[in-house]
Amino acid sequence: MAKLAVAFADRGVVGFDLAGDEAGNPPKKHLDAFQFIRSKNFNITLHAGEAFGIESIWQAVQICGSHRIGHGVRLVEDMMIGGSKILEMGSLANYILDRRIPMEMCLSSNVGTGAVASLGEHPFPILFRNRFRVFLCVDNRLMSDTTLSKEMELAVEYYNLTIRDLEKITINAMKSAFIHHEERLKIIYDVIKPGYARIRDQYGFLD
Numbered sequence: 571m572a573k574l575a576v577a578f579a580d581r582g583v584v585g586f587d588l589a590g591d592e593a594g595n596p597p598k599k600h601l602d603a604f605q606f607i608r609s610k611n612f613n614i615t616l617h618a619g620e621a622f623g624i625e626s627i628w629q630a631v632q633i634c635g636s637h638r639i640g641h642g643v644r645l646v647e648d649m650m651i652g653g654s655k656i657l658e659m660g661s662l663a664n665y666i667l668d669r670r671i672p673m674e675m676c677l678s679s680n681v682g683t684g685a686v687a688s689l690g691e692h693p694f695p696i697l698f699r700n701r702f703r704v705f706l707c708v709d710n711r712l713m714s715d716t717t718l719s720k721e722m723e724l725a726v727e728y729y730n731l732t733i734r735d736l737e738k739i740t741i742n743a744m745k746s747a748f749i750h751h752e753e754r755l756k757i758i759y760d761v762i763k764p765g766y767a768r769i770r771d772q773y774g775f776l777d
Contacts, residue, residue, distance in 0.1 A: 571586075571603070572586055572603040572604075572606050572607050573606065575607070575612065575695070576606070576607065576612050577591070579610075584613060584748040584749065585613035585614065585615055585637075585748045586603070586604075586607045586612060586613065586615075586618065587614075587615050587616065587617070588616050588634075589617040590617065591621050591724075596626065597616055597618070597626070597629050597630050597633070597634045597636075598627055598629050598633045598634065600631065600634075601634065604633075604634040604635060604636075606682060608635045611749040612642055613637055613638075613644050614635060614636045614637050614638075614737065615636060615638035615639070615640055615674070615748075616630040616634060616636040616638075616639065616640060617640035617641055618630035618631075618636070618639050618640065618641065618642060619639065619641055619643055619645055620640070620641035620642075620643060620644065620680065620683065620685045621683070621685065621696035622644070623637045623644045623647055624644055624645060624647050624648050624660075624662055625667070626644075627639060627642055627644065627662060628662055631662075631665070631666070631671060635703055636671075637671070637672075637676060637748075638671070638672045638673070638746055639666075639671060639672070639673045639674065640673075640674045640676075640707075640709075641673070641674065641675070641676060641680065641685065641709075642666075642673035642674075642675075642695075643675070643680055643686055643692070643693050643695070644685075645662070645663055645666060645673070645683050645693070646693045646696065646697075648660035648662045648663040649659075649663050651696060654695065654696060654699055655700070656696065665702075666702065667701070667702055669717040670703045671703065672703045672704070672705065672742065672743075672745075672746035673687050673697065673702060673703065673705075673749065674705065674707040674709075674754070675692075675694045675703045675704050675705065675706055675707065676706075676707050676708060676709035676714075676721075677689060677692055677694060677706065677721050677725065678708070678709075678714040678715075678716045678720070678721065678724065679709035679710060679713070679714045679716075680692060680709075681710070682713065689724060689728045690728060692728075693764045694706075694725070694729065694751065695725075695729040698729075698735070698739070702743050703745070703746065704739070704742065705739045705740070705742040705743035705746065706718060706721045706722060706725060706739055706743075707721070708721060722736055722739075725739075732775075733766065733769065733770055733775045736761070736766075737762070737766040740762050740766070741758055741762055741763075744757050744758050744762060745758070750771060764777075
């Protein structure tokens with residue numbers, strides 16, 4: 571699969587992912603595939619820190635070289651949290667923050683799978699408010715009966731996100747996209763920023 575992904579890199583395939591139940595299925599079992607992907611300057615995202623703890627995040631980043639983390643909600647196990655503030659972080663949390671490793675947050679899916687007990691207990695707002703590079707994803711539209719718009723609505727309802735917050739999350743997502751740097755910048759400055767500016771003007775949002 572890794573060789574197939576790289577072979578189609580110039581025909582629409584942008585990355586290589588490993589998903590599924592992390593418990594008992596560590597990503598390091600597939601190290602040869604990840605070493606091949608990395609040697610071809612290709613992109614890797616791994617589901618980690620959802621069904622298993624911070625060990626799976628550490629393996630994904632340090633052993634398999636993942637450029638993005640799918641979910642990553644269990645990263646809070648490497649933190650001491652007081653209210654909405656992070657009081658202390660371990661080496662892994664600091665590493666993720668310092669190197670701006672993106673985390674794909676999936677609110678509805680995480681509640682549905684039991685990765686978090688409820689939307690109110692989801693670590694997304696803590697990670698977002700403390701400047702981790704997080705953004706919203708659906709994980710699966712069918713099983714979670716959701717869309718990206720619904721996920722944004724949930725974030726607004728449960729975490730009091732503003733239009734500026736939603737813009738920041740959207741920019742975080744584009745900064746993390748598996749496309750070339752100049753393409754990311756063009757979409758951010760020619761599409762995302764003007765688009766949110768029009769929304770603010772049309773609906774009278776205050777900056």
